[in-house]
Amino acid sequence: MSLSDTAIRKVKPTEKSQRLFDGGGLYLEVSPAGGKWWRLKYRYGGKEKRLSLGTYPDTGLADARSKRDTARRLLAGGTDPAEHRKAEKAAGEDRAANSLEVVAREWHAKQATKWVKDHADRTMLRLENDIFPWLGKRPIADVTAKELLGAVSRIADRGAVESAHRALQTCGQVFRYAIATGRAERNPATDLRGALPPVKQAHLAAITDPEKVGGLLRAMDAYSGSFVTKCALRLAPLVFVRPGELRHAEWAEINLAKAEWSIPAEKMKMREPHLVPLSSQAVAILTELHALTGRGRYVFPSARSPKRPMSNNAVLSALRRMGFDKNEMSGHGFRAMARTILDETLHFRPDYIEHQLAHAVRDPNGRAYNRTAHLPERRKMMQAWADYLDALCANAGTVIAFKRTA
Structure with missing residues (x-):
């Protein structure tokens, strides 16, 4: 006779396990402790086998019968239900192991060894905040261009269009890595060219007029905040490195006797x-x-811990407190200031300037110059630049006609 929910609920455990059959090989096994397991008994390849279909009451009678019928259809097609279950589980684990988040983190770990830490941190934060919540659990091979556009469009919709483009670019790199490692066959990011609003180009604010530069230097000399911040402000125009390179400077990199700062790659x-x-x-x-x-x-x-470098907003905040707004001067502005005046006013060779800015400068054969290229000339340029800034700072209201020696 077939089972009923009433009969199952009323059955009492005994000293030995009981088997209550429902038909078609399905039965309920009741243990002496009172546990109830659904089993399916079947034959495959001439051997008797059993398959667990869940526990009662989590798996009810109707569900157990449905699972039995599915298993019997597999048997009719020549498939062992137990082997089919193993294959499904393995496929599910494989899909989880190849989710977009897993692949992206693997890609990031490999790339981060080649990146500056700040860039690596920003890239991962962009993925964690804007991509993983929507697409992280999806098998990377299944992600469509429409799904990817939906994720990056959320970024653009909140006004961060440039960040949306960067997120899309990062995702494109992740998909290329997935293709190279056999986890995906195509890159949906390539289908989204032109799908996002264009980025409005905005130049970083910089003071390049010599008279205004003098006013900025005098304001920095009069800065009454933290002494460490004041030194960073005063040093920034003299070395015109990137803000992150300045704030991460370490004493081990600086040789005061040789007057050199050697920044590692x-x-x-x-x-x-x-x-x-x-x-x-x-x-x-x-x-x-x-x-x-x-x-x-x-x-x-x-200021909070000597084990960490100063905040990336320290110099910028100091500029704002001195009255220079975001449209007038930025932390990167010292680089534009130096590049413009060294070229247009002091007339130094552009390749000397570009090399000192740590831009990709090539020799006539297309090879990158090493870090000591034109070092004597660059030493003279850096000293002439510092002397010129001193002159601007000392001569309020006067534009200095500066002549450098050949």
């Missing part, structure tokens, strides 16, 4: 070591600061 955007000749003015600032922070790791340590 892992801290540089182009992943090449960089040498910054230090003017006498830069050496004086660093010598004074060394008395305060020289026992620690960082030249410009955080």
Whole structure:
């Protein structure tokens, strides 16, 4: 006779296991402890086998019968239900192992060894905040262009169009990695060219007029905030490195006797070591600061912990407190200031300037210059630049006609 829910609920455990048959090989096994398991008895390849179909009451009678019928259809087609279940489980685990998030984190771990830490952190944060919540659990091979567009469009819709483009670019790199490692067959990001609103190009604010530069220098000299921040402000125009390179400066990289700052490749955007000749003015600032922070790791340590570098907003916030708004001057602005005036006013060779900016400068044969290329000429340029800034700072209201020696 077939089972009923009433009969199943009323059955009492005995000293030995009981088997209550329903038909078609389905039965309920009741243990002495009172547990109830659905089993399916069947034959495959001439052997008697059993398949677990769940426990009662989590799996009810109707569900158990449905699972039995599915298994019997597989048998009729020549498939062992137990082997089919193993294959499904393996496929599910494989899909989980190849989810977009798993592949993206694997890709990021490999790329991060080549990146500056700040860039690596920003890239992962972009994925964690804007991509993983929507697509992270999806098998990467199944993600469609429509789904990817939906994720990056959410970023653009909140006004962060540039971030949306960067997220799409990052996803494109993840998909290319998935294809290369056999986890996907195509890159849906390539189908989305032109799908996002264009990015409005905005130049980083910079003061390049010599008279206004003089006013900025005088304001920095009069800055009354943290001494460490003041030193960072005063050093920034003298070395015109990127803001992240400045705040991560370590005393181990600086040789005051040789007047050199040697920045390792892992801290540089182009992943090449960089040498910054230090003017006498830069050496004086660093010598004074060394008395305060020289026992620690960082030249410009955080106010909260000497084990961390200063905040990436420290110099920017100081500029704002001095009255220079975001449309007038930025942390990157010192680089544009130096590039413009060294070229247009002091007339130094453009390749000297570009090399000191740590841009990708090539020789006539297309090879990248090493970090010591044109070092004597760059030393002279950096000293001339520092002297020119001193002259601008000292001569309020006067544009300096500066002549450099050949």
